[in-house]
Amino acid sequence: MHTALGLLDEIMSNKARQSAFELSKNIEQPYDLYNHVPYRIAVASNLLAIDRDAYIKNLTGLETREIRVLLNIGSYGPINAADIAYQSRLDPYSVNRAINTLMKRELISADNDHEKQRSKFVKLSEKGAPLYLKVIEHMQAREADVLQGITDKEKALLLSLLEKIELKAEAALARSAQQLESQGHTITRDQKELIRWHKRSSK
Structure with a gap:
């Protein structure tokens, strides 16, 4: 049976990453961030940020929040800003700014079927749909690459x-x-x- 420390040693298998996380000798009890789950998730999130992918950045010319909002609209639209914020965990102000940018780029449009609703619904436009599909195709390929060796x-x-x-x-x-x-x-x-x-x- 593996001990908790033994499992952590196995997880921390990359020697370059190991050496980068050598604990400070200047503090009596330095906290090892490498074993802190929220920190590790944040690090992985930084690497997986959509706008850091050169292909997607070049393809869309959009900022991270705009790409994320475009993806939510494509996958779950017609949808309103409140639901996009809840799904993506982006603040409402950022979502509304992204929607305005996507509207100006003519990548999304108002959904006429929801005109009478208090909250405006949006959907992909004819121009936005092909871009969404290209981004999704690349994301699926990238996911397969990142999850290689994972069952x-x-x-x-x-x-x-x-x-x-x-x-x-x-x-x-x-x-x-x-x-x-x-x-x-x-x-x-x-x-x-x-x-x-x-x-x-x-x-």
Whole structure:
């Protein structure tokens, strides 16, 4: 049976990465960020950021938030800004800015079937649909490359764990915002949105 430390040694198999994370001798008890799950997820997220992919950046000419919003609209549209924000975990201000940019680029359009709704729905335009398909095709190829050597069972486990972490993180952030508000402090729009997301997830 593997011990926890033994498993960590096996996980930390890349020697170059190992040497980069040599703990400081200037502090009595330095914290090893390499074994801190949120930190590691953030590091992987930085590497997997869509706009850091040269092909996608060159293909779209869009910023990260604009690409993410385009993908959400393509996959789940017609959709409104609130649902895009909830799905992507982008703040509503960033989502609305991205929608405006995509509108100006004529990559998305208003959905006439939802005209009477209070919240505006958007969908891919004739110009945006082919771009969406090209981005998705490249993303699927990149996913296959990144997950090479990982089994379907391991992928399913990873997705399950990520969902648990996402919901736990949402709950923690919402709880922190609620505590701050209950103490009489003013909370930001982003923090209010986190509370709304958590209420929605908890239904």
